[in-house]
Amino acid sequence: MYRYDEFDSRFVNERVAQFRRQVKRRLGGELTEDQFRPLRLMNGLYLQLHAYMLRVNVPYGTLSSKQMRKFAYIARTYDKNFGHFTTRQNIQYNWIKLEETPDILQHLADVEVTGIQSSGNCVRNITADQYAGRAKDELADPRVYCELLRQYSFLHPEFSYLPRKFKIAVTGSPNDRAAVAVHDIGLRMHKNEQGEIGFEVLVGGGLGRTPYIGQTIRKWLAPEHLLSYVESILRIYNMQGRRDNIHKARIKIIVNQMGIDKYRELVDQDWEFTKNGVLKVPDDEVARIDSYFAPPQYEKLADQTDALAKIRSGDRAFDRWVRGNVIEHKVPGYAIVNVSLKAPGKVPGDITADKMDAVADLADRYSLGEIRVTHRQNLVLVDVKQSELYELWHKLAELELATPNLGLLSDIICCPGLDYCALANARSIPIAQDISRAFTDLDELQKIGQFTINISGCMNACGHHHVGHIGILGVDKRGEEFFQLTLGGSSDQHASLGDRLGPGLPQAEVPAAIRKIVDAYLVIRQQNERFLDTYRRVGIEPFKAAVYGEESRAA
Amino acid sequence: MALVKNGELVTSSFVDASGAEAIPATGPVIVNLDQWKAHRDELLKRGTPLGIRLHSDQAPELIAGDVQHFAVVALEFPKFRDGRSYSYARLLRERYGFKGELRAVGEVLLEQLFFMLRTGFDAFEIVSADPLKDYRTALADFSVWYQPTADGRPTAMQLRRKH
Numbered sequence: 001m002y003r004y005d006e007f008d009s010r011f012v013n014e015r016v017a018q019f020r021r022q023v024k025r026r027l028g029g030e031l032t033e034d035q036f037r038p039l040r041l042m043n044g045l046y047l048q049l050h051a052y053m054l055r056v057n058v059p060y061g062t063l064s065s066k067q068m069r070k071f072a073y074i075a076r077t078y079d080k081n082f083g084h085f086t087t088r089q090n091i092q093y094n095w096i097k098l099e100e101t102p103d104i105l106q107h108l109a110d111v112e113v114t115g116i117q118s119s120g121n122c123v124r125n126i127t128a129d130q131y132a133g134r135a136k137d138e139l140a141d142p143r144v145y146c147e148l149l150r151q152y153s154f155l156h157p158e159f160s161y162l163p164r165k166f167k168i169a170v171t172g173s174p175n176d177r178a179a180v181a182v183h184d185i186g187l188r189m190h191k192n193e194q195g196e197i198g199f200e201v202l203v204g205g206g207l208g209r210t211p212y213i214g215q216t217i218r219k220w221l222a223p224e225h226l227l228s229y230v231e232s233i234l235r236i237y238n239m240q241g242r243r244d245n246i247h248k249a250r251i252k253i254i255v256n257q258m259g260i261d262k263y264r265e266l267v268d269q270d271w272e273f274t275k276n277g278v279l280k281v282p283d284d285e286v287a288r289i290d291s292y293f294a295p296p297q298y299e300k301l302a303d304q305t306d307a308l309a310k311i312r313s314g315d316r317a318f319d320r321w322v323r324g325n326v327i328e329h330k331v332p333g334y335a336i337v338n339v340s341l342k343a344p345g346k347v348p349g350d351i352t353a354d355k356m357d358a359v360a361d362l363a364d365r366y367s368l369g370e371i372r373v374t375h376r377q378n379l380v381l382v383d384v385k386q387s388e389l390y391e392l393w394h395k396l397a398e399l400e401l402a403t404p405n406l407g408l409l410s411d412i413i414c415c416p417g418l419d420y421c422a423l424a425n426a427r428s429i430p431i432a433q434d435i436s437r438a439f440t441d442l443d444e445l446q447k448i449g450q451f452t453i454n455i456s457g458c459m460n461a462c463g464h465h466h467v468g469h470i471g472i473l474g475v476d477k478r479g480e481e482f483f484q485l486t487l488g489g490s491s492d493q494h495a496s497l498g499d500r501l502g503p504g505l506p507q508a509e510v511p512a513a514i515r516k517i518v519d520a521y522l523v524i525r526q527q528n529e530r531f532l533d534t535y536r537r538v539g540i541e542p543f544k545a546a547v548y549g550e551e552s553r554a555a
Numbered sequence: 556m557a558l559v560k561n562g563e564l565v566t567s568s569f570v571d572a573s574g575a576e577a578i579p580a581t582g583p584v585i586v587n588l589d590q591w592k593a594h595r596d597e598l599l600k601r602g603t604p605l606g607i608r609l610h611s612d613q614a615p616e617l618i619a620g621d622v623q624h625f626a627v628v629a630l631e632f633p634k635f636r637d638g639r640s641y642s643y644a645r646l647l648r649e650r651y652g653f654k655g656e657l658r659a660v661g662e663v664l665l666e667q668l669f670f671m672l673r674t675g676f677d678a679f680e681i682v683s684a685d686p687l688k689d690y691r692t693a694l695a696d697f698s699v700w701y702q703p704t705a706d707g708r709p710t711a712m713q714l715r716r717k718h
Contacts, residue, residue, distance in 0.1 A: 007711035011699035018696040022666070038636065039666055121636070151701045151711065157673035158645055158704065161638025238642045239614060273650055278703040285712055 001062050001370060002147050002292045004112045011154070012109040015116060019043050020102035027099065042122060042160065044090075044115025045101055048420050052096040055118040056108060060128035060146035060170070061089040063371045065360035070111045072356035078104050083356065085341065085349040087413060087464055088167070089127045089373045090118055094420050116154055121162045123153035123234070127169045129177045130374040133293055134336055134382045136328040140189050140197050142172035144290045145226055148281060152227050159234050163241030164249035166234070167206070179375060179491035181205045181214045182467055184251045185233060188493075192220040199226065203233060203263065204255030205495075207461035212252040213495050215260040217267065223286070228279035232271040236263065296368045296383060301333020304386035311390050317404075320442055321393055324404035335386050337367070339379040339396060340403040340411065344440045345433050348414040349377035358399050366392045376413055376452075378406065409451040409518070410436040413464055417457030417474065418481075424457035426474025426481035431455055431510055438511040448518055450530045454489070467491035469532045470517065471498040472510065483510050487517070487543055488535045499540050502548050513547045520546035557686040560656065560678040564687050569627060573608040585629060588613050591621075599624060608660065611639045615647045622653040630676075632661035641674045648675035648705035665693040675705030 004012070019039070026036040040046075044055040056071070071091055075083045078100050079093040086092055096104070108114060118125055126146045133141040149168060153159070159166075169183040180186030186202035199221045205214025221229055237251045240258075255263050312319035327336040339359060342348050351359075359379060363371045366388055367381035374380060379401075384392060396402035405411045412435060415421065417428030432455055439445055454468025458475075465471030471486035483505050486498030505513055518531075520542050525534045535543070558567050572578045573587035578594065585606035586598065598605055606627030607618060615628070622628070628647060630640035640659070647653040658678040659671045668679060668690060683689045700708050 005715065007699050007714065011697065011701075011711070014697050014699065035635070035664060035666075121638075154701055155670075155697070156702050157670035158641045158702075159638070160670055161636055161641065161667075163638075235642050239639055243611075243637055243639070282712075282716065284716065288715070 001064060002059075002143070002289065008151070009109075009112070012112070012114050012116070013106075015043075015114065015155075016102060016105045016109050019105060023098060023102055038120055038161075040098075040101075042117055042120040043101070043105065044118035045096070045098070046119060047422065048094065049418075049422050050420070051094065052098055052101070053420065054093045054096045054101060054104060054115060055086070055090045056093075056113055056115050057118050057125040058089045058091065058113070058373045059150050060126055060132065060143050061130045061373045061375075062132070062143065063373055064111075065363040065369045065371065067111045067113050068356050068360040068363070068371055070107060070113065072353040072360070074104055074107060075353040075356065081354075082350055082352045084347070084416060085351065085373055085377050085379070087375050087377065087415070087462060088118075088125055089130075089375055090125055091373075092416070094416070119165075120160075121164050121166075122160050123149075123156065123162075123166045123168065126150050126153070127167070127178055127183075127375060129171045129173055130372040130380050131177065131327065131336055131382065132172060132372075133295065134329055135173055136330045137175050138173040138330070139191070140172045141290075141293055142170040142187070142189055143293050144286060145187070145199075145223060146170050147289050147292075148227065148286075149230065152230075156234075159238060162234070162238055163243055164246065164251075166237070166251065168230070174493060176491070176493040176495075177374075179464070179467065179495070181493075181495035182207055182211070182464070182491055183214065185230060186214045187226075190220070196222070198222050201229065201233075204252040204260070206250050206252040207464060207466050208250065209247060209459040209461075210250075210253065211461070211466040211497050212256060213497065214252075215255065217260060217264050224281045224283075225275055227281055228274045228277065229267070229271055231274065231279060232267045235270055236266045240266075295331070296370075298331045298334060298383070299385075301331075301385065301387070303332050304389075308386060308389065315390075317397075318390060318393055320446070321397075321402055321404040322389065324408065324446075325402070325406045326389065329383070333386055335384050335389060337381040337384045337389070337392065337396075338374075338406045339381060339401045340405055341378050341401070342405055342411050342436065343400045343403045344410065344436045346400075346436070347429050348412050348432050351379075355399055355401065359401070362392065362395060376411065378411070404442060405445055407450050407452070408445045409448050409453060409514075410439050410445060411452070412436060413452070413454040413468065415456050415463035417455075417463075421457060421462075423460055424474065425459075425476035426457050426483065427507075428455045428457035428463060428472070428474055431472060431474075431483060431507060434507075434511045435514055438515065448522070448531070449528065450532070452490075453514070464491065465489070466497045467495060468498065469530075469535070470514065475504055477504065481507060483507065485510075485513065485517075485547070487540055488532065490532055496536075501540065502544055516546040517543050557681050557683065558658075558678060559681055559686055559690045560658075562687075562690065565678075569604070569606050571606075571608065571629075573629075583626070585627060588617060591618070595621075606656075606658075609640075609643065611637045611643075614639075615643045615651060615653075619651050622647065622651050622655075625653070625655055627656045627658055627678075628653060629658040629660045632659060632663055632667075635662040635664050635667060641670060644671070644674040644676055645705050665689050668693040669696060673700065673702075673704050673706045673708065 202214030372380035418424035456463035489498030
């Protein structure tokens, strides 16, 4: 993985020292809270309901065991012994003291991790496919370009006061696991007609109160032009994005107001001046960064299909876990292991300090020291020998980290909600817990098949509810929490936004409503059709009837 | 309000008439875009240095053909959160070839000087008890830059490639 050189490390240390001075000025009253807010936000520090929250980037989801141990140390020393992995490949600490933040950031800088631009109206953490560099279905490793973008975006003098936040996601696989279509810029690596690898560039996707699927602004972009092209998109946005209304300030709004063709025209006009200039990415810099992502020294192994089949036939629980949580690796004899943070009744994405340490140990012992963080709030060990899967599974199971529910109904995405967040209208965590407790039968989960439930505690949509097969949105109705369901959302390469099912439900009725939807689906699905495909085939009516009764059809 | 230009405390020789009803008859003057459009010919004839002050919703494209007439372009930050003038500064420097004084006016906070300098500003209206000290402190925060922008400082990438 990428390692800081002298420049990177000097930069983050200077950033910590700068923030230390800013905190001092804030505590001394030299800065007003209004002036301090953007400074702390651009270091990842939010003020929540009960305390400060610190959001730390895991750049493009790649983490070393050493960094994970530091996360555990922070949780233990400065927080309440746990952290929360988010849909943005970040970790959040919920109980932080302002005056301790510079020390925390210094600890993180020591292991090459930062909170820089994890918040604020700037380019946020660059996210990517969690299996980057390892997945068998991958065309190219996107991380070299993520790292270029990370450096390019850090304290960009022109783009640190954008109209609103700006999120970029990259996938190097045709199977989009990074949800690029719902980002301000989505980058899909693919080959052009000459067989050269480049980027399809999507722009204007996003969730929040006005969700949009991103539109293609450029079908194929040569990698050497990545920075200049992104810069032109950002420049047009910075100059033309709305500044009068925070709810209409994202790039998706102007892209959809002026139309993608007009936006493309403006970008191309600007880009004409810069495309062959100083931002052209030199091959040697690509090679320098790429060398950090070179595959580790794998042993020459054969696939263990037969040996595994033998163990699997004798151990049903292991078999289930392999089928669910283990993914094909591009190198023979190795496997990608997903570590579920979604045990029944647990808070999705939460993990204790002790378990962070344990995962770091397992990564060292079984996975060449590398861990990945997924936007679906799970962890991944990317380089596990197939011959050691059984042993690893036992150890994960002891830690309650082997729930075999990856991609199944109880693998729920959930924002922190009103338990922590100052923006929330409703508590999303208890809903996630209730649903996961209502669906614990592993045979049943498997029978239901691929299923995503995404829960947001407010319309800001941190829980990506619009793109869950079932989305759940918490709303406040005259002081009471209600939950609106949407069906048919998806964030993959065939992204779609969910349709509203009907009136909001009180918390207590949500698990039963999910049950009714699932039951209706099981009756009408054809063969092994996923819920999403059934929904796309039959539409919303059967599910409306299932939840609200037949009379709802007339209403 | 102090004016720091190229790292020195200076007194502006310009009268800022951009908010005034009438433009003074003589002397260096800063006008707004409407005044410039209405009185362009007279202003050019008077033979004194000219400046123009642009709101954050007035892109420099509007004066792209005229930049050679201005000794000063003042770009406004009506609120520090309004970051449009960072792009305007770069366009003026890098695209329209403006070589004169590029002055940051409005809500110019110390934390932003570094960004302003890097996008091509060389003069700053600062509210401070000790403007020069604050200016120097604010600019000493960083010694590493990742983006090639108008100020021409070598980026980390360029320095790496020299090695």
